[in-house]
Amino acid sequence: MTIQEARKYGFDSLEKTSPSALLDSDVLLGAVSGFSKTDLIFKRERELSCEEEEKFVSYIAARKTGLPVAYITGHKEFYGYDFLVTPDVLIPKPDTELLVEKALEIVKEKCGGNHLLTVCDMCTGSGCVGISLLLECEKFLPKEKLPLVVLADISSSALNIARQNVNMLFSSDAGLLYLRDRVRFVRTNLFEAVSGSFDLIVTNPPYIPSKEAHDLLKDGRSEPILALDGDVNLHGDPTGEDDGLGIMRNLVPQAVAQLSPDGVLIAEAGEYNAEMTEYIFRSSGLKDTKIFRDLNGDLRDIFGRKA
Known part of the structure; x- marks a missing residue:
């Protein structure tokens, strides 16, 4: 999964449950990858490692339950x-x-x-x-x-x-x-x-x-x-x-x-x-x-x- 694909996955997953779906997705993706918001845009073809992808998917699942982003990232x-x-x-x-x-x-x-x-x-x-x-x-x-x-x-x-x-x-x-x-x-x-x-x-x-x-x-x-x-x-x-x-x-x-x-x-x-x-x-x-x-x-x- 690339950064661009991850952002889309996060937004699509949270769109119906969070009024700030893209922002939430970007913050969680940044926490997983260590990338800034600018990096997420300009390094969008960068591939997530298997560990990063697994963690990101679990973060998005947690956010879908209503758990705040801050509690997920700590x-x-x-x-x-x-x-x-x-x-x-x-x-x-x-x-x-x-x-x-x-x-x-x-x-x-x-x-x-x-x-x-x-x-x-x-x-x-x-x-x-x-x-x-x-x-x-x-x-x-x-x-x-x-x-x-x-x-x-x-x-x-x-x-x-x-x-x-x-x-x-x-x-x-x-x-x-x-x-x-x-x-x-x-x-x-x-x-x-x-x-x-x-x-x-x-x-x-x-x-x-x-x-x-x-x-x-x-x-x-x-x-x-x-x-x-x-x-x-x-x-x-x-x-x-x-x-x-x-x-x-x-x-x-x-x-x-x-x-x-x-x-x-x-x-x-x-x-x-x-x-x-x-x-x-x-x-x-x-x-x-x-x-x-x-x-x-x-x-x-x-x-x-x-x-």
Whole structure:
């Protein structure tokens, strides 16, 4: 099978099940062959090896079941960095890059003094937000001024993926091995096992209403329900609400308690519950609250500052 034939096979196989059939096929073919999108076009007569062809066919079969491309390849780009992903963690979404952008603004605001900044990425999942933030800080802060970043999650499996991403991205080959000393991992139910105070807390918690969260998984995408369903309490039991904010109602007051004076909380929510999330921020004592829109114009990130 040539590259050209493989692209056609992939598109034809996925056309009825994926709205991005050609893109999916090209990404999977690139993962198998090591070719870029340009290579796939200009080296279209190149023959796949038997091993590559077999793997590509199996990848296409997996995609037909609804399994996301990122889970098949095990990789997803976020904020320009390559992250490892498995069904133990949510696949990083472009909308969540806004969390990193707003967090960077706060780091730049607060990095002028002698105080070493402390950051918590709660519900970290793959670690994409906290890790990207530290990688971006490395570009403009001296080593001694880099913040300490706590990556916290209730799932030990998710923390294992976050740890693998730290080891992969903070590598000796990249000259970034020293960044590992700036990271701590904490397995915790929200802030239950987190100690200390923070200048900045960022979080992308479960915030999808329960029924919608379960409906999302019917297409075979296999993302962890634990990271989607917001209509549960601290024990994982249904709240009886249907607004996706069961976790948020517990998380925000706990976060406020662990913010330093003038500390900032930034949380991701949905277009449908961002305004209610801002109300929870205000009710928990945060000031200067505001909502930021993502690239699609949807209400996405909620900001609040501790008095």
